[in-house]
Every structure is written in structure tokens, then in C-alpha cells.
Amino acid sequence: MSTADEGFKAALEEAKKGASEGGVPIGACLVSADGKILGKGHNMRMQKDSPTIHAEISALENAGRLPASAYKGATMYTTLSPCDMCTGACILYKVKRVVLGENKTFVGGESYLKQRGIEVVNVENQECEDLMNEFIRKHPEDWYEDIGEGTPK
Amino acid sequence: MSTADEGFKAALEEAKKGASEGGVPIGACLVSADGKILGKGHNMRMQKDSPTIHAEISALENAGRLPASAYKGATMYTTLSPCDMCTGACILYKVKRVVLGENKTFVGGESYLKQRGIEVVNVENQECEDLMNEFIRKHPEDWYEDIGEGTPK
Numbered sequence: 001m002s003t004a005d006e007g008f009k010a011a012l013e014e015a016k017k018g019a020s021e022g023g024v025p026i027g028a029c030l031v032s033a034d035g036k037i038l039g040k041g042h043n044m045r046m047q048k049d050s051p052t053i054h055a056e057i058s059a060l061e062n063a064g065r066l067p068a069s070a071y072k073g074a075t076m077y078t079t080l081s082p083c084d085m086c087t088g089a090c091i092l093y094k095v096k097r098v099v100l101g102e103n104k105t106f107v108g109g110e111s112y113l114k115q116r117g118i119e120v121v122n123v124e125n126q127e128c129e130d131l132m133n134e135f136i137r138k139h140p141e142d143w144y145e146d147i148g149e150g151t152p153k
Numbered sequence: 154m155s156t157a158d159e160g161f162k163a164a165l166e167e168a169k170k171g172a173s174e175g176g177v178p179i180g181a182c183l184v185s186a187d188g189k190i191l192g193k194g195h196n197m198r199m200q201k202d203s204p205t206i207h208a209e210i211s212a213l214e215n216a217g218r219l220p221a222s223a224y225k226g227a228t229m230y231t232t233l234s235p236c237d238m239c240t241g242a243c244i245l246y247k248v249k250r251v252v253l254g255e256n257k258t259f260v261g262g263e264s265y266l267k268q269r270g271i272e273v274v275n276v277e278n279q280e281c282e283d284l285m286n287e288f289i290r291k292h293p294e295d296w297y298e299d300i301g302e303g304t305p306k
Contacts, residue, residue, distance in 0.1 A: 043216065052214045052242065061205045065198065067294075068303045084269075088206065088241025088262070093301045106227075109241070112265075116237075141220075146244045150221050 008099060010040050010125065014055065015079040015101075015131055018042035023130040024146050026080045028055035030063050031071025033096070039063025045146050047075040053080065054146075056086035060093065071095055079128040081108040083147055091116045101128030105136060106147060107148040160230040161252060161276065163193050167208065168254075168284055171195035176304040177299050178284040179233045180207035186249070192216025198299050207299075209234065209239035213246065224248055230256050232281040234261040236300055243291025244269045254281030258289060259300060271277040 007029045014027025029040035041058025044050045044063045053061070056078050063070075071093040076082075079101035080088065087109025090098055097119040103110065110120050144151045160182045182193040194211025197203045206214070209231050216223075221284025222248040229235075232254035235243065238260025241250055250272040256263065263273050289296045297304040 049218045050214060051216070051218055051246070052210050057184055057205050057210075061203060065202045065298065067298055068301050084241040084244040085238065086241070087246075088237040088239070091237040091241075093204070135236070145218065145220055146277065148221050148224065 006035075007037065007075060008101070008125075010037060011055070011059075011077040011079050012101065012108045014040050014042040014059075014126060018044075018047075018055075019131055019135070021047050023047050024143065025135050026055040026078070028059040028076060028086075030059045030074045030095070031077065032070065038066070038070065038074065043146070046142060051146075052085070054083060054086050055153070056082055056089055059087040060089055068094070069100075075099055079125070081106055081110055081122075082113075082130060084112075087113055090118060093127065097121065099123060101125040102132070104129050105132040160190065161227060161254070161278075162229040164208070164212075164232050165198075165254065165278070165280060167193050167195040167212075170280065171197075171200075171208075172284055172288070174200050176200050177296065178288050179208040179231070181212040181229060181231040181239075183209075183212045183224075183248070184228045184230065185223065191219070191223065196299070199295060204299075205238070207236060207239050209242055210233055211249060221247070226264075228252055232278070233285060234259055236261045236265055237265075240266055244279065245269060250274065252276060254278040255258055255285070257282050258285040277278075 010029040011027045021026035023046040024043040027042040039062035075097040081103035107118035162178045163182035172178035176199040177196040180195040180276035192215035197206035228250040
């Protein structure tokens, strides 16, 4: 299995872990240029009452303090198009690439990532989309809160 | 004292608390449209070995889970021009305004905030600048790590 597959697989496992905990089912995994998993994590809104521990933030946090050089050439794998905060976090640490599972249930900062020189790849994964659709159907208020929106009437 | 003064004062107090702990001296305070402090905090890179708990993230996190309506008309006071991640966090939750202490030691996402419809006010506070200059002089590696940059030679 290639490193790319492993990074995405780890992100998807994190999303499923989040789902099994009753959380927003989004996972992420940060992989270095040489294919090492630096950190992974999932959205913790429900589990920790946290408005800031989104999946990508969690992956970066779990990677710990690193020099700028550690992020060089790195890829952020995430199961969903990254929100504006997570987009900004990827830009701050200058990851090379963001690989996302899907953008049918939510479109985040993809165009801004590209504008800032970060490669964006959408792998259009059905499992990621199914996880999100199920969560949104069951917990619409929690989902819209997570993206700073009011629940549509 | 006006609410604006209180919000900025709280952010500056947080920055000083960070400095007294040996941390990156940046503080932030989120104030609601009706003048209530929702949350405040400071950068925790040194204290918690955290690459994601910047001051604004800390203020949002300490405010806890809130519906989108709670951020409507809110102001994020911060002692320094917000980095790309914190810029994105302010955009995600659609705060109305970002009031920053200074942008002489670092310029973050001010132009992108404006592009996304958020008002930006720089109060050009000398104390904020002095705190940063002292930290950067004493701990350049830690500061450049915090903004995802290599330390200039």
C-alpha cells in the first residue's frame, strides 16, 4: 500500500472513530514528505464540547510542536473539504498538499488553498460522504453549529 | 470604560499572563455584540507544547460550544495581527470585527479578513509591540516556529 493510501486510510479510520463516539465524523492525518504519519485526529466538538478541535486541527495538535521544516512537502489528508479555520491552519504551516475525501456535503476553503499555492486533491470517497450524510440527518443542529451556520428551517 | 476598552484590556492581560508563564505573549478576547466577554485566552505553544492553541483559538475554545447566532456582531480582540489559522477561525465563526494590538512585529491575514467582509481595526498599541519584540529577541526559534517559518540566519 502506498503512503498516500495509508494517510487517507488513517484519516478515514479517525472519522469512523469519531462516528463511533457520537461525534462529527471527520478525520484527518498529517503525513510528512518522506511518508511518516506525523499526527492524526478527529473532530471533537461533541466529545470535548470543543468549537476549535476540528479534524485537521486535531491532527496538527497531535503532531506536537515541530519546526517549519517538518511540514515541508507534507500532505494533510482529511475526510471532508476543510473549513476556513482548517484551511488557514494548512496555510500557516505551509503543507504542500491537501487530499480531501469529499466536498458534496460541504465545500470549504479549497479555492483559497489553491490561491495560496497548496495542491488540492479530491478523492471523492463514498464512505466519507455517507458518514457525513448520516450525521447531518441525525444531528443537523450540531453539524451547522460546527460550520458556524444556523440550521436551515 | 467602554466595552471596546474592556475587550482589548482583557486581551492585553492575557498576553501578559502568557509572558509571565514564559510563553508567546499574545492574548485574545472574544466579545459578543452586546458587550459580554464570551471567552479569552493566550497562546499556549510553550506552556502546552501546542502548535494550534494560538490566542484567538484559545479565546474561541474557552468560549465553548455556541450557536452561530452567538458570534453575530462579535468582536475578536487580539494583541497581534492574526495568523492565517486564526484569520480562518474568525471567518469560520463570522465575527463582525477583529481589533488587533499591532502589526509591526507580524502581519497576518488582515487583507483576507477584509476581503471576507470582516472589519479590521489596528489600535497600534506600544505595549503589545514591546511584549512581542522582547519575546522574539529572547526566543527567536520559538517565535518563528509559531508562525511556521524557519529562523532567519
